[in-house]
Amino acid sequence: MRRGIILAAVAAGAFASACGGGSGADAASAADAARNAATGVAGTVRDTAGAPIAGAVVSDGQRSATSASDGSYALAERAGTVTLTASRTGYATATQTVGVPKRGSVQVDWALAPTAPPPPSGGAYRVFANNDLGMHCVDRSFAVFSILPPYNVVNAQVVALQASGKPVLLDASQVDLRYAAIADATGSVNSTSKGKTDFWTYAAALYGAALPEGAGLMGLWMPADAPDASGTTLSWDAGLGLFHAPGIPILPIDDAGRTNPYPLLRFSAYDKAGTTLAATDVVLPVSDETSCQNCHATGKVAASEAGIAWSADPDLEAQARQNVLALHDAEHGTALRQQAPVLCASCHYSPALDLAGAGPSPQQALHPTMSSVMHGFHADKVAGLWDAPVPVGGTIPPAAQQACYQCHPGAQTQCLRGAMSSKLACQNCHGDMAAVGGAFPLLAGGSVDGTGDGAPRRPWKDEPRCQSCHANDAVSKTTLASAPPLAADGLRFNEAFRAGDPSASPLLASNRRFAEEPGKLYRHSKGHGGLACEACHGSTHAIWSGNANDDVAATQLQGHAGTIGECSTCHLSPPTMGLGGPHGMHPVGDEWVRAHDSVAEADLAACQACHGTDYRGTVLSRMFATRTLMGRTLTAGTPVGCFHCHNGP
Structure with missing residues (x-):
């Protein structure tokens, strides 16, 4: 039964005093009335922060009770199983099924989640x-x-x-x-x-x-x-x-x-x-869509070798996991199946579980890391599964045909989502499984802080960077030997590493307009005004816009989904009319349009980085949202240039 339901006997007398008694014309009806008065449900309705909710209606579909100012309620019920709902305007309706005893009553407490919007974002x-x-x-x-x-x-x-x-x-x-x-x-x-x-x-x-x-x-x-x-x-x-x-x-x-x-x-x-x-x-x-059963369920490719006692557990996921331990025992002379449950990271170091940041223990130092054994070992086992970057203009294969989604969440979850997911896949940034497993030494600049160059990739640390693909604007370009192909927009690289680099070492951009802080990953970096990069762009692997729930935060903050680009999100009064915003942006909106001519006249060439050397707009000058500026409506995604309103610059 769900959390929030507390089942406890409540004194019949206390419940009767709260609900009142009944009367009947004969002894049988009097007994029924007494029994009904002494049975039922009672409890408290609160919100998920623990505050009492007054005016909530608890009902079985026929009878109902309304919670008092302290959140308490009492509802007479016959003995037996009953399904109740609790509802209140501004909160999600909750449902619970409980058993009401023949004598006494049952306590049913509720924790209702609000559906109303958060406090107005127009505040300070x-x-x-x-x-x-x-x-x-x-x-x-x-x-x-x-x-x-x-x-x-x-x-x-x-x-x-x-x-x-x-x-x-x-x-x-x-x-x-x-x-x-x-x-x-x-x-x-x-x-x-x-x-x-x-x-x-x-x-x-x-x-x-x-x-x-x-x-x-x-x-x-x-x-x-x-x-x-x-x-x-x-x-x-x-x-x-x-x-x-x-x-x-x-x-x-x-x-x-x-x-x-x-x-x-x-x-x-x-x-x-x-x-x-x-x-x-x-x-x-x-x-929890991190399943092993595609390969390790009994009879599948990794659980069919003769001489090993494969699991017959009817739960396929439990069966697959037991088979993983059986295979490990057969391959490495361990006895893990008899030692279950087993923490894989007790031998194979994982920074994700190193909560104290202490580094590998002596036992872990004797073995490859968790990332290495998972990616490196399985890298040559994925024949027939797609494990390469999506080419420019290419089609992303279905999740079931992708190597990464055999283990990572996957066909249902589709954890790679958001702005980059329509044209790119995991391998465009991370390289293939062998690269992720550290099979090849990193090239110069490949490690996040420079200390791991020439060594295998360090899991959770030497990861792709924004600047590896976002290395150019319309004027300043990052020039590389063996550069990866450019995306269709002509500005962004389609891959985060050099062409032909088996280590998939992340590139360092000479144009740092979109670069992380030196020595830091995107998720640890900050930018404009000290705000975290993720605060304005969204989480790693889910750069806004994402799915509906991903986009809630951005919509609440600025009124629409996507990158936080509205200056009014943080500025009560319009900021200075210049190029001092994030990544060299200027403000957006009518006030900028009315005043931008003075900025352009002072330094027209400064506009080219985003609006293009021909001033007709690039992907960097796209509209974040549909808006009407000085009487002209431009739709979201439109590359803005001089020619929308002028005959040229």
Whole structure:
């Protein structure tokens, strides 16, 4: 049964005093009335942050009760099984099925997720929050082995808008940041992790942490499970200079039992008196579509060798996982199948599970990394599966035919989404599986900080960079030997590494207009005004626009999906009419159009980087949204140039 339902006997007398008694014409009806008066349901209706909700209606379809100012309600019911709903304007309707005893009553508490929008974005504060990776994977079951636990990460910033002067970034000495459950447009709510996974059954054996059900590895909880506000409060990470929520134990199953890999949580900023300043609804992508059964189910290509006792478990995923351990035992002389559950990273180091950042243990140092054994070992096992960059103008094969989606989430989840997913695939940035597995030494500049050049790729560290493809503007071009092909727009590289480079070493751009901070990946970099790159562009692997829930945050912040490009998101008054915005942008809107002639007259050539040397527009001058400027309507995606309004520059 879902979290939020508390089943407990309630004294019959207390329930009768709340609901009143009945009377009848004979002894039988009197007995019925007495029994009905002494049976039923009672409880409290709260929101997912724990605040009582008044005026909520709890109903069985025939009878109903309305919650009081403290959220309490009582509803007379006959003994037996009954399905109840709780509803209130501004909240998602919840349903619970409970058993009502013959004597006494049952307590049914509710945690309703709000559907109303967050506090108006027209106020003086903004909350920017993003999942750090664009997707977090989690094991569907932990009974056999574990690769990844329930562990979602969100980074956030709070901006105070100023009537005059620049916006100010706030820290934990000024505001608190907490999260709560929120219904998405389909009514899907994810407020609890209880009853959705066997992680807590095996957490002590796998991770050495005897956790109460619902507790995350780093002390965070899902909103309906948290014992107090500290369980949903973001900490301040001084190293990142961000609010940080490491290890939210969210799962890809909503509270109605439906699969939803893109659930929303609401991140709200509060002043130190507890007043809500602003909020943004943020997707926490999570998927358990990390299956081994395509190859390792009994009888499949990796579980058919004679002489090995393959599993007959009727659960195909459990069967495949047991077969993985059996194959490991046969190949390496281990006894893992008898030692289940097994944490793969106990031998094969994974930075994703090195929560303290301590580096490999002595035991792990004896073995290849998790990334190396998974990608490197399987790289030559994917014959017949597509494992190459998508060529310019090429077609992306279906998910079931792609090497990456055999293990990564996949045909249903499709974790690579957003702005780049229509023309590119994983291999355009990461290279093939052998490259990801570190089979070849990195070229000069290939490691993120320069210290790993000439060595195999370091997993989770030496990753592709934005500047590797976004290396040019219309004037300043990055010139390379063995340069990758240009995309159809003539400005962006179609691949993040040199042509013919088996290591897929990320390129460094000489034009740093779109480059990350030196020595940092995109997800750790900041740009305009100290904002995280992900705050304006979206999460890694999910650059805006993405799917519907990905786009909620951008739409709330600026009024439409896509990259945050509206200056009014952070500036109460229009910024200076120049090129001092992100990546050298100028402001957008009528005020700029009315004043831009003075900027152009002062330095017309400065316009060419984005608007093109012919001033007819490029992909860098596309409209973020459809808008009417000085009486002319330009649709989203239109490359803007001088000739829309003039006969030339």
